[in-house]
Amino acid sequence: MKKLLSLVLVGIMMLSSISVFAADVSFGAFVTEYLEDAKELEFSLDLNEGQYWELYVYNHSDEKLKIQINKGARTLHKEEIESKKTIAIYGEGNFDKDTYIIKATSLGTKNLSGKLSYHIANSEDNLQRKEPESLKEMKVNTPLGGGEPGYNVIKAKTELSNYGILKGDPDGNLRLFDIITRAEATALITRMNANYNDILKDYLYRPTFDDVGNHWAAKEITFAHENALVEGTSETTFEPDKNVTVQDFTKMLVTLLGYKEMAEQQGGFPHGYMMTGSRLGLFKDLYLEGPDDVTRATVAVMLVNSLDVPLMRMSGFDFSENTAEFIIMDGKNGVELETFRTILEEK
Numbered sequence: 001m002k003k004l005l006s007l008v009l010v011g012i013m014m015l016s017s018i019s020v021f022a023a024d025v026s027f028g029a030f031v032t033e034y035l036e037d038a039k040e041l042e043f044s045l046d047l048n049e050g051q052y053w054e055l056y057v058y059n060h061s062d063e064k065l066k067i068q069i070n071k072g073a074r075t076l077h078k079e080e081i082e083s084k085k086t087i088a089i090y091g092e093g094n095f096d097k098d099t100y101i102i103k104a105t106s107l108g109t110k111n112l113s114g115k116l117s118y119h120i121a122n123s124e125d126n127l128q129r130k131e132p133e134s135l136k137e138m139k140v141n142t143p144l145g146g147g148e149p150g151y152n153v154i155k156a157k158t159e160l161s162n163y164g165i166l167k168g169d170p171d172g173n174l175r176l177f178d179i180i181t182r183a184e185a186t187a188l189i190t191r192m193n194a195n196y197n198d199i200l201k202d203y204l205y206r207p208t209f210d211d212v213g214n215h216w217a218a219k220e221i222t223f224a225h226e227n228a229l230v231e232g233t234s235e236t237t238f239e240p241d242k243n244v245t246v247q248d249f250t251k252m253l254v255t256l257l258g259y260k261e262m263a264e265q266q267g268g269f270p271h272g273y274m275m276t277g278s279r280l281g282l283f284k285d286l287y288l289e290g291p292d293d294v295t296r297a298t299v300a301v302m303l304v305n306s307l308d309v310p311l312m313r314m315s316g317f318d319f320s321e322n323t324a325e326f327i328i329m330d331g332k333n334g335v336e337l338e339t340f341r342t343i344l345e346e347k
Helices: 151-161 182-191 198-201 218-226 248-257 260-265 272-278 296-306 339-346
Strands: 005-008 029-035 040-047 051-061 066-069 075-080 084-091 098-106 113-121 310-319 323-328
Touching: 029 040, 029 075, 040 113, 051 066, 066 084, 075 084, 098 113, 151 296, 182 218, 182 248, 182 296, 218 310, 248 260, 248 272, 248 296, 260 323
Parallel strands: none
Antiparallel strands: 005 323, 029 113, 040 098, 051 084, 051 113, 066 075, 066 098, 310 323
16 A cells, blocks of 8 residues: 555654754754853753653763753752763653753863753653664764865765766866855756756746846756745845755755655744754764755765655645645555665666
8 A cells, every 4th residue: 555645644753963053942853952162051942831841961071060951040950960971851840931041061170072952842741751863972074164074975975976966166176165055056956856967958047036047057946946946035036156054955955855745744944844854864974053054065965865765756635635645655565666866876
């Protein structure tokens, strides 16, 4: 039997291994704040009435740290964590809508190292009460600016170059540590289509955007926009040379893979797309700090991570329920396996 997914009924529990700003609180996702070479870290949790939370503190430092949770001037919890230890704190009460301040402070002379990971749920039953796999020590080998590329970047560069997706500038330079632009990101998304050369050969730019007409990526932008893979920054502008954030590119890639409706059901941009991207494994081997501009190296790793993700296709529409039905092309239960790798290798 084919795997059908009615998105109105979908509820997804995802584990996130990325770090985002404290305001980016998403239900069902673990959010991680990193302790990096500082004496203290402070961030806030904005809770709605009746929510529950759990907090995991990982002290990788050589000295003790103190964790403190405050609501206004009132201290709700205070605890010291030994070096190289992990603790779990559960907020099991029926909390009022308010802002709670989480603060970690070094108790020694050295700066902090480690992470604080929290999860917010709508019921006590939805608390995980265990260390999620994705919060175990990550292998970080992708520098986001400068330095030599890590193994995963070299692997991504090789694979994407072999498929004709990643190309250099007119001088042949890949510029892996340059921030990627909207035009460059759109070109990469378009090249994931195995037949993009044939498609674009006779593809004429139609003047949807006033600032794209003579741009080198005009055909790619037109194709991606007309196929609803990218959006303009206004009705008349695309801003092709503007930098791309990790949230922007995640939305492009999730949409390309066919999971746009799922992301919209999870809250839309940016949280729903980041949660869906995490579930699909797009951030594997990456260390992302908030909604920052991303390098070509980071985007290359995300693209390689997407190559083996089963594509989601619309399979029908239930007019009585006014819901679309989707099929995940995962190769199970008689369903064909369809990924961008299978498509590219059939070329």
